[in-house]
Structures are given as C-alpha cells and as structure tokens.
Amino acid sequence: MHLNSRPVAIGARLKKYPSIQTLGFKPNFQDYSAREQKLILNTEKIYYPTAFYADLFNAMGKKTFPSFHTYKFALDKIKQTAIFNMLDIPHPETKIFYGRKQKQNILKSFAFPFIAKKARGSSKGNDVYLIQNNEELLRCLKHKGPAYIQEYLPIDRDMRIIIIGKKIRLAYWRIAAPDNFKTNLSQGGVISFKPLPQKALDLALTTALRCGWDDVGIDIIERNNQFYVLEGNMKYGTKGFREAGIHYKKMMVNLIVEEKV
Known part of the structure; x- marks a missing residue:
C-alpha cells in the first residue's frame, strides 16, 4: 500500500489526473520541495520515474513502473x-558491424536483400531500410554508428x-500498405483486430517477463509457421487503443490506482 493517499509519479504522462500525484521531472533533486523529497524517498513505488531517475531508484532498491x-532497453536494438x-x-538472424570494414564483413554474412536499421534511437519505422544491392548498402553505411543488419523475412x-x-492489454495485426515492407502505422500500415495465434501471444508475454519489461509493445512476425520477436517498443503508440475503444490514459490511471502495475 502507498504511504500517501495517492500514487506518486515523476513523469508528466498522467499529470491531468488528480488521482495521481505528479511531481514533474527535476534533474536537481534539491529543487523538489522538502515535502516532495520526502514523498519520493518514502513512497514504496514511483510511477514514470523517467530514464534519469529509474537508474537511481534501481540502485536504491526502490520499485518503479515502468x-x-x-528503460534500459528502450530504443536500443543492440541490447535487445x-x-x-x-x-x-526466436529472433531473425541479426548482427552488428563496427569499423571501416563494415561492408566487407556484412556481405560475408548476408546476401541481398537484407534489412539495415539504425541501432539506437529510432522508432516508428524510421531509419529502417531494405537493402537490395551494393549501391543501397554504400548509401546506408554513410550514416554514423554501427551497422545493424538483419535477415529479410518477407x-x-x-x-x-x-x-x-504482467498481462497482455491489447493485441492486433499491423498490415503493411501496398508496396511497403514496413508495417508501422506511421508508415501507412493499418490495424486489424482479427484473433492472433496463441503461440504469438504466449511468446510475447514470455519475452516481456523474461526480459524484465513491464510496459512494452512486442512486435512478432510469422514466417513458415515459425514465430520471431522483432523488437520491444517501450515508446509504443496508442492508436491501437483508440481504435479498440480504449482510453489509454484512463486505463493507466485505473491500473495504477488499483495497484495492478
């Protein structure tokens, strides 16, 4: 049970909801009032601690959600x-290449076509490329940072x-637009709520639990009757909830207040 009457949050996601006591992010801890500092230090769990404070609370042994x-795996495909x-x-064959000899090493391991992605910091299908020839590979390798290369599964x-x-709250298909290999909704993909295979649901939940992720969208593909986890999205969009008739923020408030997360 919380030591105060309302759950305490730092991140501003639910600041409009009075049942959540949102303090806001302040990188200087001393900038919080004495009362706020006491709340942060004494409350059993902090909600939306931000990436900055998640590390600190973990070191202190304090529970957080997420x-x-x-937080540690967010937007980091290499760690994932x-x-x-x-x-x-199960995950598509993937390798990360560093250094000046990237192209030579890539073509020793992968045949065209294959997928190249920005290794860190990208989302919504941005910085994802279908590489079909040497020219496209050379263009892609001009980007700074390691080359994240993955087999292409059509x-x-x-x-x-x-x-x-620790529960699945929503699941749906994302269907790619014609002539686009990306299924992201921001790239023209559309949602279908047709039932998903139970094996995919089980794989997603198992992946989240084993990786220690408790607020994540797991992307899974099926190819030749095999299921593969593409990645975990900690900054997933909420359009799917809207199309399913679920008010995302109200749902989160209820889950927090009822101590279900």
Whole structure:
C-alpha cells in the first residue's frame, strides 16, 4: 500500500489526473520541495520515474513502473538482440558491424536483400531500410554508428502485442500498405483486430517477463509457421487503443490506482 493517499509519479504522462500525484521531472533533486523529497524517498513505488531517475531508484532498491529494465532497453536494438540471443528467444538472424570494414564483413554474412536499421534511437519505422544491392548498402553505411543488419523475412503483416504489468492489454495485426515492407502505422500500415495465434501471444508475454519489461509493445512476425520477436517498443503508440475503444490514459490511471502495475 502507498504511504500517501495517492500514487506518486515523476513523469508528466498522467499529470491531468488528480488521482495521481505528479511531481514533474527535476534533474536537481534539491529543487523538489522538502515535502516532495520526502514523498519520493518514502513512497514504496514511483510511477514514470523517467530514464534519469529509474537508474537511481534501481540502485536504491526502490520499485518503479515502468521497470528499470524497461528503460534500459528502450530504443536500443543492440541490447535487445543480445538478450534475445542469450535467452534463446526466436529472433531473425541479426548482427552488428563496427569499423571501416563494415561492408566487407556484412556481405560475408548476408546476401541481398537484407534489412539495415539504425541501432539506437529510432522508432516508428524510421531509419529502417531494405537493402537490395551494393549501391543501397554504400548509401546506408554513410550514416554514423554501427551497422545493424538483419535477415529479410518477407511478410505483409506483423503482430503488435502490448504488455502492461504482467498481462497482455491489447493485441492486433499491423498490415503493411501496398508496396511497403514496413508495417508501422506511421508508415501507412493499418490495424486489424482479427484473433492472433496463441503461440504469438504466449511468446510475447514470455519475452516481456523474461526480459524484465513491464510496459512494452512486442512486435512478432510469422514466417513458415515459425514465430520471431522483432523488437520491444517501450515508446509504443496508442492508436491501437483508440481504435479498440480504449482510453489509454484512463486505463493507466485505473491500473495504477488499483495497484495492478
């Protein structure tokens, strides 16, 4: 049970809802009032701690939602691929290449066509490329940073499965627009609420639990009767909730107040 009458949050996501006591982000802890500092230090769990404070609360042993691990893996495809491989979670063949000999090493491991992605910081299908020849590869390698290369598994749809807490809260298909290999809604993909295979739902939930992620959209594809986890999206959009008739922020307030997350 919370030590105060209302759950305490730092991030501003639910600041319009009075049942959540949102303090706002202040990088200088001393800028919080004495009362706010006491709330932060004494409350059993802090909601939306921000990436800055999630590390600190984890070091202190304080619970947060989202979890420390959810923040640590956000927008980092390299770390996600590493943990998928370590935990034997099915994932398309993926390698990360560093240094000046990237092109030579890439073509030793992958045949055209294959996928190249920005390794860190991208979302909404941005910085994802279908590489079909040397010219396209050279153009892609002009971008700074490591080359994140993944086998191309031809699909026209994938599955977005959103886990909040330790439960699936929403699941739907994302169907790519014609002549586009990306299924992201921001790239013209559309939503379908046709039932998803139970194996995909089970894989998504297992992945989230094993990786320590408690607020994530898991993307899964099916190819030749095999299911693969593409990635975990900690900054997932809420259009799917709207199309399903669910008010996302009100749902989150209820889950928090009822201590279900």
